[in-house]
Amino acid sequence: MKVAFIGLGVMGYPMAGHLANAGHDVTVYNRTTAKADKWCQEYKGARAITPAEAARNAEIVFSCVGNDDDLRQVVTGTQGVFSSMAQGATLVDHTTASAEVARELAVIAADKGLCFLDAPVSGGQAGAENGVLSIMIGGDEAVFDKAAPVIDCYAKSAKLLGPAGSGQLAKMVNQICIAGLVQGLAEGVHFAKQAGLDAAAVFDVIQHGAAGSWQMINRHQTMIDEQFDFGFAVDWMRKDLKITLDEARSNGAQLPVTALVDQFYAEVQKMGGNRWDTSSLVKRLDS
Ligand code: NAP
Numbered sequence: 001m002k003v004a005f006i007g008l009g010v011m012g013y014p015m016a017g018h019l020a021n022a023g024h025d026v027t028v029y030n031r032t033t034a035k036a037d038k039w040c041q042e043y044k045g046a047r048a049i050t051p052a053e054a055a056r057n058a059e060i061v062f063s064c065v066g067n068d069d070d071l072r073q074v075v076t077g078t079q080g081v082f083s084s085m086a087q088g089a090t091l092v093d094h095t096t097a098s099a100e101v102a103r104e105l106a107v108i109a110a111d112k113g114l115c116f117l118d119a120p121v122s123g124g125q126a127g128a129e130n131g132v133l134s135i136m137i138g139g140d141e142a143v144f145d146k147a148a149p150v151i152d153c154y155a156k157s158a159k160l161l162g163p164a165g166s167g168q169l170a171k172m173v174n175q176i177c178i179a180g181l182v183q184g185l186a187e188g189v190h191f192a193k194q195a196g197l198d199a200a201a202v203f204d205v206i207q208h209g210a211a212g213s214w215q216m217i218n219r220h221q222t223m224i225d226e227q228f229d230f231g232f233a234v235d236w237m238r239k240d241l242k243i244t245l246d247e248a249r250s251n252g253a254q255l256p257v258t259a260l261v262d263q264f265y266a267e268v269q270k271m272g273g274n275r276w277d278t279s280s281l282v283k284r285l286d287s
Pocket residue numbers: 007008009010011012030031032035064065066067069070071073074094095096097121122123124125231232233236
């Protein structure tokens with residue numbers, strides 16, 4: 001299939017690579033052109049100098065940029081993909097953004113005879129590189145059915161969860177679950193150290209019991225060792241929690257722990273931890 005990929009960051013670069021490796025005809029666009037040049041040396045594909053140019057003639061256009069404003073720029077800006085996409089083509093957006101911008105883009109797409117899926121991902125850099133992302137999707141079923149086999153190039157699971165915006169809302173659920181869980185894990189690591197226990201030995205045992213989680217299995221040792229360079233950055237988490245807390249204000253959900261952990265992450269940022277990974281919550285307690 002002829003496809004385009006907009007945004008070759010930590011996530012987009014390997015995702016676009018999986019599309020090329022699967023034999024799709026890929027054209028990439030990245031704002032910083034050096035990354036697009038590097039991608040073209042590593043994979044079979046072309047590069048364009050604007051999002052619009054990349055998207056022209058593509059059956060599916062993928063995007064994975066930073067936030068709502070970035071997304072609006074590459075989609076509805078003067079050189080955005082909506083200015084050139086062919087009738088009936090689909091934009092699949094993998095950015096973690098608000099449900100509001102997803103609904104907004106779905107309406108604009110429909111007006112232009114285009115299709116739109118909001119499709120934020122979970123699984124981090126490793127999930128993108130290994131092609132095993134979990135993908136939460138909002139949009140129409142017929143559009144999903146057509147895009148799903150292509151999305152499968154880098155997904156372990158991809159599920160349609162409802163109309164436009166549902167993918168972003170599901171990603172908020174994911175971040176709510178992670179926030180409270182990582183704070184609990186941080187307190188466990190902190191307590192084990194304070195109690196004079198061999199923390200590594202403790203987590204070796206309890207990770208197999210009722211407290212076990214992906215975070216515990218994959219992060220307890222790095223938290224004990226105070227290594228915070230393992231993926232999703234605190235700045236990104238605060239962006240996601242802001243979107244989530246804004247959404248909760250409008251739908252009436254009560255998120256007291258999520259709001260508190262958001263403030264803890266603000267403290268981590270003040271400690272210089274903007275680019276530390278999300279498990280750095282423990283650093284607040286240990287320092
Ligand atoms: P990243 O490495 O910072 O890459 C962001 C990409 O977006 C870059 O290609 C950047 O271009 C491009 N971009 C940003 N603003 C732009 C603009 N205004 N116009 C054009 N291009 C723009 O970020 P990432 O880690 O790949 O994350 C991308 C998205 O996935 C975010 O929404 C993030 O929350 C989400 N996500 C990330 C992870 C993770 O573990 N990293 C996990 C799940 C979800 P330049 O190269 O020119 O800067």
